[in-house]
Amino acid sequence: xxxxxxxxxxxxxxxxxxxxxxxxxxxxxxxxxxxxxxxxxxxxxxxxxxxxxxxxxxxxxxxxxxxxxxxxxxxxxxxxxxxxxxxxxxxxxxxxxxxxxxxxxxxxxxxxxx
Numbered sequence: 001x002x003x004x005x006x007x008x009x010x011x012x013x014x015x016x017x018x019x020x021x022x023x024x025x026x027x028x029x030x031x032x033x034x035x036x037x038x039x040x041x042x043x044x045x046x047x048x049x050x051x052x053x054x055x056x057x058x059x060x061x062x063x064x065x066x067x068x069x070x071x072x073x074x075x076x077x078x079x080x081x082x083x084x085x086x087x088x089x090x091x092x093x094x095x096x097x098x099x100x101x102x103x104x105x106x107x108x109x110x111x112x113x114x
Contacts, residue, residue: 010037012064021057
């Protein structure tokens with residue numbers, strides 16, 4: 001059985017051209033939490049493929065790509081523009097799936113509670 005887990009994938013890319021390619025790749029596969037930080041739900045094979053494909057877009061001597069396993073998005077603490085960027089990105093760039101809807105709903109709950 002293949003389980004999906006949550007990951008934070010982040011990058012630091014020096015070259016604007018490479019940066020644009022990396023951002024586009026991750027935006028198609030995750031939920032933007034900041035400009036260079038994405039929340040990705042994937043099983044081990046999917047995450048490895050995403051990271052391998054993204055690593056091909058960077059210069060390993062100048063750039064940085066990282067993935068961190070995290071618990072459910074409800075366990076993450078967010079404040080400020082990260083909330084609105086994640087919600088906007090989900091609405092504009094990611095197909096509505098049950099997990100993105102849950103993230104958007106969770107972010108809206110946080111906003112109402114603040």
